[in-house]
Amino acid sequence: MSDFLLEFVEITQTIGDGLFFGTTYALIGIGFSLIFGAMRKLNMTYAAASLAGAYVGLAAFTFVNAPAPVVFLISAFASGLVGGVVYITCFRFIPINNHLAALMASIGALFFIDEIVVHTTDGSPLTFPAMFDDVMFELGPYGIRGDLLFVFAVCIAGTVGLLYVLYRSRLGLATRAVSQQDVAAQLCGIDVHRTNAVTFMLAGLLGGIAGAMTAASVGVLSPLITVPLTVKGLIVSVIGGLGSIPGAIVAGLLVGGLENVFLYFRGVNERDMYVLLLLFVFLVFRPNGIFGSAIERD
Numbered sequence: 355m356s357d358f359l360l361e362f363v364e365i366t367q368t369i370g371d372g373l374f375f376g377t378t379y380a381l382i383g384i385g386f387s388l389i390f391g392a393m394r395k396l397n398m399t400y401a402a403a404s405l406a407g408a409y410v411g412l413a414a415f416t417f418v419n420a421p422a423p424v425v426f427l428i429s430a431f432a433s434g435l436v437g438g439v440v441y442i443t444c445f446r447f448i449p450i451n452n453h454l455a456a457l458m459a460s461i462g463a464l465f466f467i468d469e470i471v472v473h474t475t476d477g478s479p480l481t482f483p484a485m486f487d488d489v490m491f492e493l494g495p496y497g498i499r500g501d502l503l504f505v506f507a508v509c510i511a512g513t514v515g516l517l518y519v520l521y522r523s524r525l526g527l528a529t530r531a532v533s534q535q536d537v538a539a540q541l542c543g544i545d546v547h548r549t550n551a552v553t554f555m556l557a558g559l560l561g562g563i564a565g566a567m568t569a570a571s572v573g574v575l576s577p578l579i580t581v582p583l584t585v586k587g588l589i590v591s592v593i594g595g596l597g598s599i600p601g602a603i604v605a606g607l608l609v610g611g612l613e614n615v616f617l618y619f620r621g622v623n624e625r626d627m628y629v630l631l632l633l634f635v636f637l638v639f640r641p642n643g644i645f646g647s648a649i650e651r652d
Contacts (some may be wrong), residue, residue, distance in 0.1 A: 450536070
């Protein structure tokens with residue numbers, strides 16, 4: 355195989371691995387977009403709640419030796435419960451028009467959750483169970499990691515499930531009604547606070563899947579992941595268009611693929627710098643994102 359062809363295979367392999375892992379970024383971005391679409395507010399606690407659920411799942415694995423699929427389910431449901439608590443403590447009793455207070459409250463909750471994790475684990479990374487990590491599929495010159503394929507499949511299933519709930523259920527109808535005009539939704543008999551709380555829990559459920567899949571794909575769970583995952587989720591949300599779920603999906607895959615390309619050419623020290631540069635380019639030339647529109651209420 356010539357050097358040019360070998361490098362082409364390595365680059366396309368890198369992009370493919372990035373796309374598989376990018377589904378976790380897409381899930382985090384979807385969670386940010388879902389909450390922003392419902393309340394026009396950013397929940398900065400979202401990624402921290404996702405990883406908190408992963409730690410609960412890891413505790414089940416450590417103390418009762420739960421199998422890996424059960425660990426992932428526990429992580430998802432625990433993150434959903436944390437999402438509900440975050441809504442009650444940081445959003446429920448703050449006036450809907452006071453966006454800054456809700457933002458600062460969620461930032462405070464982000465660091466609070468992070469500190470709980472740090473003190474509980476002494477800040478040390480912990481081994482997280484993975485599935486199919488010893489499986490490798492060969493497709494011509496390419497190799498597909500079994501664990502990344504599993505992460506990709508689970509994240510796709512979670513995304514499809516969310517889209518079904520949003521567009522084929524009463525909860526989804528209520529969520530979309532509240533996001534369009536909360537006063538009109540109340541006049542139609544929709545409990546806005548209950549709908550928002552369930553939306554937070556649903557987003558938390560999705561985030562728990564993303565947190566567990568992120569930890570499973572790298573093999574460890576560490577408090578150091580919280581802030582980078584928060585930043586990546588925000589980047590994906592902005593690039594895709596705040597409030598746009600299709601945009602978050604496309605942007606998550608885009609960021610995942612390009613992140614691996616930056617890693618291949620420039621190394622781990624410069625990878626995040628170029629991802630932030632990508633965000634800057636979108637803010638300058640397409641500030642509303644790929645599928646976003648002007649941010650305003652009807």
